[in-house]
Amino acid sequence: MNETTGLKEECGVFGMYDLDGGNVSRSIYYGLEALQHRGQESCGIAVSDTSGPKGRVRSYRGLGLLSEVFKPSKIDELTGNIGIGHVRYSTSGSLNVNNAQPLVLNYLKGSLALAHNGNLVNALELREEMENTGAIFHTSIDSEVIAYCIAQERVKAPSIETAVKKACGRIRGAYAIVLMSPRKLIGVRDPYGIRPLCIGKRDNTWVMASEDCALHSIGAKFVRDVKPGEIVTVNSDGELTSQFLDEVVEPSKQAHCIFEYIYFARLDSCIDGIDVYDARIRGGAALAKTYPVDADIVAGVPDSGLAAAMGYAQASGIPYAIVFNKNSYVGRTFIKPSQDERESSVKIKLSVIGSVVRGKRVVIVDDSIVRGTTIANLIRTLKHCGATEVHVRISSPPFLHPCYFGVDVPSNQQLIASRHSMEQIREMIGADSLGYMPISELQSMVGDLPICRACFNNEYPIDVPDHEIRDLLDD
Numbered sequence: 001m002n003e004t005t006g007l008k009e010e011c012g013v014f015g016m017y018d019l020d021g022g023n024v025s026r027s028i029y030y031g032l033e034a035l036q037h038r039g040q041e042s043c044g045i046a047v048s049d050t051s052g053p054k055g056r057v058r059s060y061r062g063l064g065l066l067s068e069v070f071k072p073s074k075i076d077e078l079t080g081n082i083g084i085g086h087v088r089y090s091t092s093g094s095l096n097v098n099n100a101q102p103l104v105l106n107y108l109k110g111s112l113a114l115a116h117n118g119n120l121v122n123a124l125e126l127r128e129e130m131e132n133t134g135a136i137f138h139t140s141i142d143s144e145v146i147a148y149c150i151a152q153e154r155v156k157a158p159s160i161e162t163a164v165k166k167a168c169g170r171i172r173g174a175y176a177i178v179l180m181s182p183r184k185l186i187g188v189r190d191p192y193g194i195r196p197l198c199i200g201k202r203d204n205t206w207v208m209a210s211e212d213c214a215l216h217s218i219g220a221k222f223v224r225d226v227k228p229g230e231i232v233t234v235n236s237d238g239e240l241t242s243q244f245l246d247e248v249v250e251p252s253k254q255a256h257c258i259f260e261y262i263y264f265a266r267l268d269s270c271i272d273g274i275d276v277y278d279a280r281i282r283g284g285a286a287l288a289k290t291y292p293v294d295a296d297i298v299a300g301v302p303d304s305g306l307a308a309a310m311g312y313a314q315a316s317g318i319p320y321a322i323v324f325n326k327n328s329y330v331g332r333t334f335i336k337p338s339q340d341e342r343e344s345s346v347k348i349k350l351s352v353i354g355s356v357v358r359g360k361r362v363v364i365v366d367d368s369i370v371r372g373t374t375i376a377n378l379i380r381t382l383k384h385c386g387a388t389e390v391h392v393r394i395s396s397p398p399f400l401h402p403c404y405f406g407v408d409v410p411s412n413q414q415l416i417a418s419r420h421s422m423e424q425i426r427e428m429i430g431a432d433s434l435g436y437m438p439i440s441e442l443q444s445m446v447g448d449l450p451i452c453r454a455c456f457n458n459e460y461p462i463d464v465p466d467h468e469i470r471d472l473l474d475d
């Protein structure tokens with residue numbers, strides 16, 4: 001979760017297949033640790049031994065961070081040379097250990113384990129269709145709908161890849177999936193490429209991950225991104241094969257989530273050929289060009305405002321400064337029960353370095369404003385510490401619309417920008433000036449990469465259900 005705004009991450013997926021037969025659970029743990037920023041509410045690992053009895057899957061899931069869920073002895077119990085893992089923030093389905101992933105299914109053809117990042121827009125209708133034919137769901141997450149679709153198709157299909165292809169023809173929405181069958185590791189990405197997924201290799205081990213920072217954390221080399229609409233399969237001969245879904249979206253219509261670059265992805269990741277750090281620097285530079293100001297220092301709100309602040313400083317010529325000290329040992333804010341408590345814990349977590357701001361005109365850069373209360377607290381503290389002016393620059397346009405593709409943007413009632421003008425927001429948060437990234441400048445962050453920016457402009461790349469249906473999908 002964004003400490004100052006309340007935006008919540010999505011999920012992270014990871015998969016590994018060691019063709020030499022080595023255990024993969026420890027590496028999966030470290031890979032997931034590198035993806036922990038994408039979800040902190042639950043996590044899980046499922047492994048299998050490709051030379052053992054077909055369909056014997058060992059798995060463990062729990063609520064909390066990886067370090068809280070997996071004690072070393074637990075990881076050692078998970079023996080096997082093929083496996084997948086997941087870290088989750090609950091974008092659909094409630095916080096409940098049953099909803100933790102990977103999901104493991106035992107069915108007619110053996111076993112299937114699946115981990116998914118994203119959100120479907122037709123999950124409800126598929127779920128009802130299956131329930132009407134007798135299916136019993138154990139979770140409230142979209143991922144179970146996908147797993148059942150695949151299992152249903154697999155009964156008729158000659159291979160798991162064909163079943164995945166058929167199942168993906170039935171689901172609509174955003175998905176990056178890693179899937180483990182008894183002898184194969186499969187990765188698939190939706191036709192629009194909304195959520196990221198990449199492939200890596202370490203010696204004779206294939207790896208798939210939401211971001212390449214997870215590959216590097218286990219010493220694997222980046223091979224390539226999975227393409228939008230592509231299914232990649234690693235088989236027991238160690239070959240990586242590729243095929244495409246029937247639904248083809250022309251490259252210019254693809255819709256990579258711009259928020260991966262603004263906020264979600266880790267600063268050292270590179271997604272679809274665009275370095276996240278560079279994208280944020282370019283975003284900050286675009287802000288400096290659009291909203292210049294006379295000031296003495298520029299600072300970013302940790303962590304995702306830091307690179308954009310650097311970009312603003314470089315483009316404006318105003319010196320970059322470290323203004324906030326972050327106490328990393330304060331408990332995670334999302335478990336605090338009320339908004340007030342959440343905000344006070346943000347204040348404890350971020351303190352202002354008084355000597356840096358005293359007598360200075362300060363520009364602070366953050367990635368977004370949702371409710372506005374926390375940035376207002378930071379501005380008050382900056383002024384209390386002696387800043388003479390505080391100018392706020394936001395490296396995303398105002399959120400005005402919900403995300404249906406796996407990001408938990410607060411509802412319209414909670415979004416300050418949906419109810420107030422820019423000038424009103426400036427006044428409410430106590431800033432001397434305020435500037436949001438214009439929608440027209442978002443593209444400059446990522447060059448030619450086609451992007452989704454629907455939460456800013458209401459132009460969804462995929463038809464979405466009306467709000468009533470969406471409310472039913474949410475719980």
Ligand code: SF4
Nearest residue numbers: 257403407452454455
């Ligand atoms: Fe990303 Fe916004 Fe599109 Fe959701 S609506 S996928 S958060 S750009």
